[in-house]
Amino acid sequence: MSSHRRNIYLEKKTLAAARQVIFDNFPAGPAATERVPVTESVERILAEPVFAGISSPNFHAAAMDGVAVKAAETFGASESDPLQLSIGREASYVNTGHIMPKGTDAVIMIEQINLVDNDRFEIESPVYPWQNVRKMGEDIVETELLFPRNHRITPYCLGALITAGISKVLVWKKPTVLIIPTGSELVEHADADPQDLPAGQIFESNSHMLGKVVEACGGAYIRHDIVTDDTGAIREALEKADTTGVDLIMILGGSSAGSEDYAKAVIEDVGTVLVHGVTMMPGKPVIVGEINRKPVFGMPGYPVSAIIAFEQLVQPVILRMLNQPEPETRKIEARPTRKLASKLGVEEFIRVKLGKVADKIVATPLPRGAGSITSFTEADGIIRIPNEIEGLTEDAPVSVDLLRPLSSIYHTIVSVGSHDNTLDTIADMIRGKSSQATLSSSHVGSMGGLMAIKKGLCHMAGTHLLDTSDGSYNISYIKRYLPERAVHLIHLVKRDQGLIVSAGNPKQIGDINDLGRPDVRFINRQAGSGTRILLDYRLAQLELAPEHIYGYSNEEYTHMAVAVAVLSGAADVGLGIQAAARALNLEFIPVVTESYDLVIPDEFIDSPYIRLLLDIIRSQDFKSRVEALGGYHVDNTGELIWRNG
Numbered sequence: 001m002s003s004h005r006r007n008i009y010l011e012k013k014t015l016a017a018a019r020q021v022i023f024d025n026f027p028a029g030p031a032a033t034e035r036v037p038v039t040e041s042v043e044r045i046l047a048e049p050v051f052a053g054i055s056s057p058n059f060h061a062a063a064m065d066g067v068a069v070k071a072a073e074t075f076g077a078s079e080s081d082p083l084q085l086s087i088g089r090e091a092s093y094v095n096t097g098h099i100m101p102k103g104t105d106a107v108i109m110i111e112q113i114n115l116v117d118n119d120r121f122e123i124e125s126p127v128y129p130w131q132n133v134r135k136m137g138e139d140i141v142e143t144e145l146l147f148p149r150n151h152r153i154t155p156y157c158l159g160a161l162i163t164a165g166i167s168k169v170l171v172w173k174k175p176t177v178l179i180i181p182t183g184s185e186l187v188e189h190a191d192a193d194p195q196d197l198p199a200g201q202i203f204e205s206n207s208h209m210l211g212k213v214v215e216a217c218g219g220a221y222i223r224h225d226i227v228t229d230d231t232g233a234i235r236e237a238l239e240k241a242d243t244t245g246v247d248l249i250m251i252l253g254g255s256s257a258g259s260e261d262y263a264k265a266v267i268e269d270v271g272t273v274l275v276h277g278v279t280m281m282p283g284k285p286v287i288v289g290e291i292n293r294k295p296v297f298g299m300p301g302y303p304v305s306a307i308i309a310f311e312q313l314v315q316p317v318i319l320r321m322l323n324q325p326e327p328e329t330r331k332i333e334a335r336p337t338r339k340l341a342s343k344l345g346v347e348e349f350i351r352v353k354l355g356k357v358a359d360k361i362v363a364t365p366l367p368r369g370a371g372s373i374t375s376f377t378e379a380d381g382i383i384r385i386p387n388e389i390e391g392l393t394e395d396a397p398v399s400v401d402l403l404r405p406l407s408s409i410y411h412t413i414v415s416v417g418s419h420d421n422t423l424d425t426i427a428d429m430i431r432g433k434s435s436q437a438t439l440s441s442s443h444v445g446s447m448g449g450l451m452a453i454k455k456g457l458c459h460m461a462g463t464h465l466l467d468t469s470d471g472s473y474n475i476s477y478i479k480r481y482l483p484e485r486a487v488h489l490i491h492l493v494k495r496d497q498g499l500i501v502s503a504g505n506p507k508q509i510g511d512i513n514d515l516g517r518p519d520v521r522f523i524n525r526q527a528g529s530g531t532r533i534l535l536d537y538r539l540a541q542l543e544l545a546p547e548h549i550y551g552y553s554n555e556e557y558t559h560m561a562v563a564v565a566v567l568s569g570a571a572d573v574g575l576g577i578q579a580a581a582r583a584l585n586l587e588f589i590p591v592v593t594e595s596y597d598l599v600i601p602d603e604f605i606d607s608p609y610i611r612l613l614l615d616i617i618r619s620q621d622f623k624s625r626v627e628a629l630g631g632y633h634v635d636n637t638g639e640l641i642w643r644n645g
Helices: 015-025 155-163 206-216 231-240 263-270 303-321 406-410 422-433 446-454 475-481 512-516 530-541 559-568 578-583 608-617 620-629
Strands: 033-037 066-069 083-086 091-094 106-109 120-123 145-147 168-172 176-181 220-223 248-252 272-276 287-291 294-299 331-336 347-357 360-365 381-385 398-402 412-417 438-443 461-463 487-501 522-525 573-577 587-601 640-643
Touching (some): 015 272, 206 248, 248 263, 263 287, 347 398, 347 438, 360 381, 360 412, 406 412, 412 608, 422 438, 422 608, 446 461, 487 559, 487 608, 522 559, 530 587, 559 573, 578 620
Parallel strands (some): 331 360, 412 461
Antiparallel strands (some): 033 168, 287 294, 347 381, 381 398, 487 573
């Protein structure tokens, strides 16, 4: 029967303290070894040194096509006094790699001989001993050390091992990790159609993801079937699993302080809890324990929390079992595009997009939610905020752990500003045209984009700011907020903004007036966004006070997030673009057609990747794809609207 005891974090440890507990309790390295065929040894770790079985080459070999000679017999040859030699007597033809004939110690390149007749040739310069010859043992000498114990074998090492006559090597056995996914809401991804997935159920992905990370560390994993949220069921799964060959256990889910979390209770029942909660974010709920002298981890259910907990606590254990060091992270200095608040007493891992703007690297924070797996798939780096700091100021240098090659960051177009679905189309088409260039979009609203341009933190900004005095878009705001900045205003699209409502419009919403009804729940965009400015302008026209709108203070940062809120039932209506409603099969009530434009500073307008972007948006292929999204008009796409400076 399920236990509903609410777990309480007692004596949460810092990350450093938690790691020390792990190292103190599980100090032993690997013990088991196995001998494997050398052709299957790549990425394995040697458990003993390897010595060469034969020399390479194991004979004196010609390094060039030509004739083999005894070098001493060529001395005295010169242009003024050429020396003649005979094939079969003083010289023999050889090809590259051939064994050197007995009594020879040099090769004259074929290009350097002048044939006199079929049997004789002359040379105009001598050769020295062992010229153009690979001497026996030049690369590898029999019995010499090839690789020491605990060396990781690479594909290049494989070539050396085979060359040296090694057929099998002794390696450490891969640490085996038992992974038990838990959660009554979980469904096997292969067992259900995504369109038929019942509300409240989700596909189980963490076990597959973490299993592959285990393999990337050099380990192996066994995945248990999903276990329901029940203390007895989890304990039974753990006890019935064949753990004789298991080196480490991960129980996924059920590790937080919620009343439906059972990992701590199970570990306490059959082993010992060593750590319950670590002062890091994401990853705080992680549990560290011991069962039958083996490390066991209660992993958070949210994927980003699980990733951070694995990298910081589980990965070091696996690597120590293989006598391998933790990987060194390359660090660079970057400047955040906005302030980063953080809690005192918590070490925070913030995923960021990176790009090089002028002479500095800028870091744009991605969503911090522990359940946002895309914040990892899209991240270029991680900013670690120590637990004694409350946050970081914008545009101040900060250290970033790189997740991607630095070269990819140099080829990134950094876009900060208003969200629009056409940016995804541009990003896809850029990758189709260039193997290097990428588009990184940060959605902070139109005003946020102009401020990023002002501070030199981006290459371009998307904006759709309505001037309520004359109905124009963007120009007056640029004049007001970027008076000293020389920029181009390039028209991207006109788009239909309106009310997004559920299919069938069950609340019978007709226009913005209906937002004031007490039975209508609204989802808003963030302050500073063009959509928010449009809404507030229309509310003022209608003399409808924001405080009379149920949900006015509930904000999202993208049109798709607004549409999802309506689709999920979290809201009845939101203001957004038609393309977002159409993408999720929602209904759309038009309000206005507005201009969405790109602000590009003069210093970037002629850069190669901005030129590529402009070529793309002016192409018919782009216009056709955008029109297919619905609610867009591309008559003047790509045209220069206005320029200052």
